[in-house]
Amino acid sequence: MHEMSLMESVIDIVCETARLNGARRIRSVRLDVGVLSHVDPDALLFCYEAVRHGTLAGRAKLEINRIAGEGWCLDCGKTVALQERFGACPDCGRHRVQMTAGDELKIRDMEVI
Amino acid sequence: MCTVCGCGTLPIEGHHHDAGSHGHSHGGGLDHDHHHHGHDHHSDDHDHRDVAHDPHHAEDGSVHRSDGIAGVHVPGMSQERIIQVEREILSKNDAYASENRRYFLRQGIFALNFVSSPGSGKTSLLVRTIRELKDRVTINVIEGDQQTSSDAARIRETGARAIQINTGKGCHLDAHMVGHAVEDLAPEPGSALFIENVGNLVCPAAFDLGEAHKVVVLSVTEGEDKPLKYPDMFAAADLMILNKADLLPHLDFNVELCITNALRVNPRLQTVIVSARTGEGMETFYAWLEAAALRGATRSKEV
Numbered sequence: 001m002h003e004m005s006l007m008e009s010v011i012d013i014v015c016e017t018a019r020l021n022g023a024r025r026i027r028s029v030r031l032d033v034g035v036l037s038h039v040d041p042d043a044l045l046f047c048y049e050a051v052r053h054g055t056l057a058g059r060a061k062l063e064i065n066r067i068a069g070e071g072w073c074l075d076c077g078k079t080v081a082l083q084e085r086f087g088a089c090p091d092c093g094r095h096r097v098q099m100t101a102g103d104e105l106k107i108r109d110m111e112v113i
Numbered sequence: 114m115c116t117v118c119g120c121g122t123l124p125i126e127g128h129h130h131d132a133g134s135h136g137h138s139h140g141g142g143l144d145h146d147h148h149h150h151g152h153d154h155h156s157d158d159h160d161h162r163d164v165a166h167d168p169h170h171a172e173d174g175s176v177h178r179s180d181g182i183a184g185v186h187v188p189g190m191s192q193e194r195i196i197q198v199e200r201e202i203l204s205k206n207d208a209y210a211s212e213n214r215r216y217f218l219r220q221g222i223f224a225l226n227f228v229s230s231p232g233s234g235k236t237s238l239l240v241r242t243i244r245e246l247k248d249r250v251t252i253n254v255i256e257g258d259q260q261t262s263s264d265a266a267r268i269r270e271t272g273a274r275a276i277q278i279n280t281g282k283g284c285h286l287d288a289h290m291v292g293h294a295v296e297d298l299a300p301e302p303g304s305a306l307f308i309e310n311v312g313n314l315v316c317p318a319a320f321d322l323g324e325a326h327k328v329v330v331l332s333v334t335e336g337e338d339k340p341l342k343y344p345d346m347f348a349a350a351d352l353m354i355l356n357k358a359d360l361l362p363h364l365d366f367n368v369e370l371c372i373t374n375a376l377r378v379n380p381r382l383q384t385v386i387v388s389a390r391t392g393e394g395m396e397t398f399y400a401w402l403e404a405a406a407l408r409g410a411t412r413s414k415e416v
Contacts (some may be wrong), residue, residue, distance in 0.1 A: 002284055002285055002315070002316035002319055002320070004283075005206075005283070005287060005320075006202050006203070006319075009202050009205050010202055012203070012205060013198065013200055013202075013205065014198065017196060017198055018196070021196055023196075027194070031154065031202070031364075038315070038318060038319055039319075068237070069240050077208075085344050085345070085348075085378075086344050086348070086377060086378040095377055099405045105201060105202045105203060106199065106200065106201050106202060107198040107199070107200050107201075107202060108197075108198065108199065109196060109197045109198055109199070110195070110196050110198055111194045111196075112194055112196060113193055113194065113330065
């Protein structure tokens with residue numbers, strides 16, 4: 001359950017950013033979470049509920065934006081869709097694919113009052 | 114529409130949503146409050162409206178829907194109120210990790226982060242390594258476990274200094290914990306620091322501690338498919354130690370296949386095959402240690 005630490009980190013960062021911006025309250029937070037990253041979005045939402053109370057984000061909505069997996073296939077010389085990390089190229093079936101998207105784990109933006 | 118799940122519950126004024134408050138789960142046993150209050154005109158729980166344009170927004174943050182706008186929150190947010198954050202979720206941990214790494218470089222401390230599932234033989238491996246390298250290098254240990262300090266006690270029996278971090282519910286060490294442990298431990302300049310992470314083949318992969326290398330320990334009793342099943346850890350590591358090699362004659366474990374699987378997720382991964390019990394293969398591991406420490410020392414001189 002490292003999602004708990006991740007969400008604590010999210011709360012820390014958004015509350016700090018809100019304070020720096022003179023906000024009274026955070027209304028929503030948007031994350032970019034790649035489908036190939038090592039976290040489970042459901043677990044993130046679950047942990048978010050546990051850590052947000054009593055903070056500026058106490059009532060903030062959490063939106064998780066999923067980013068599809070993509071990679072550069074060295075053999076085909078093009079960008080291909082990746083269903084799993086270290087997966088094979090869907091066209092040539094070989095594994096020489098370098099992940100280019102889908103590994104994101106980022107706080108994109110937030111809405112404050 | 115609810116932008117979390119896409120369910121069609123428009124919070125339209127005067128519209129009595131028949132489900133009233135349906136707490137529903139987004140799978141995975143999730144049970145967060147996610148109510149759509151059709152009847153509740155003073156809901157301050159979780160509304161989907163665009164409050165920045167709402168003149169009826171009370172001081173306390175509650176929204177009085179009785180005289181509000183039937184604003185629907187899809188999918189963006191009000192422009193005036195958006196703050197671009199654009200920060201990695203792990204940025205806090207990574208900042209602590211960089212601090213640790215700078216400290217290690219300055220002090221010429223060679224830090225390794227040992228990761229594996231529980232029971233792979235990490236502690237036994239460290240105990241033997243410390244005993245056999247005692248005269249060549251000073252080794253200190255940071256032990257991570259959810260509970261007990263028995264691993265640190267085992268390390269101390271070798272004469273090495275060890276500090277135990279109990280993570281409680283935590284499933285991994287983070288750079289902040291390690292930073293504090295390093296402060297307490299005050300490792301000697303030019304020494305080696307072995308960090309034994311919590312036994313867990315998933316979570317520790319994400320957390321940089323400031324180490325020079327992650328070393329993944331896999332015992333041959335675990336099965337050769339583990340690198341494919343838990344790819345993140347093998348992708349994050351620089352060295353894989355296949356431990357309990359003395360048991361190979363009794364198992365169907367296919368060493369070649371295991372290494373092939375590991376190389377598939379990490380083509381740069383190096384492998385040594387050892388038995389911490391009998392000592393076979395340990396010299397190869399020590400040779401790797403020496404070479405890696407030397408590379409680290411060269412780097413620290415450049416800094």
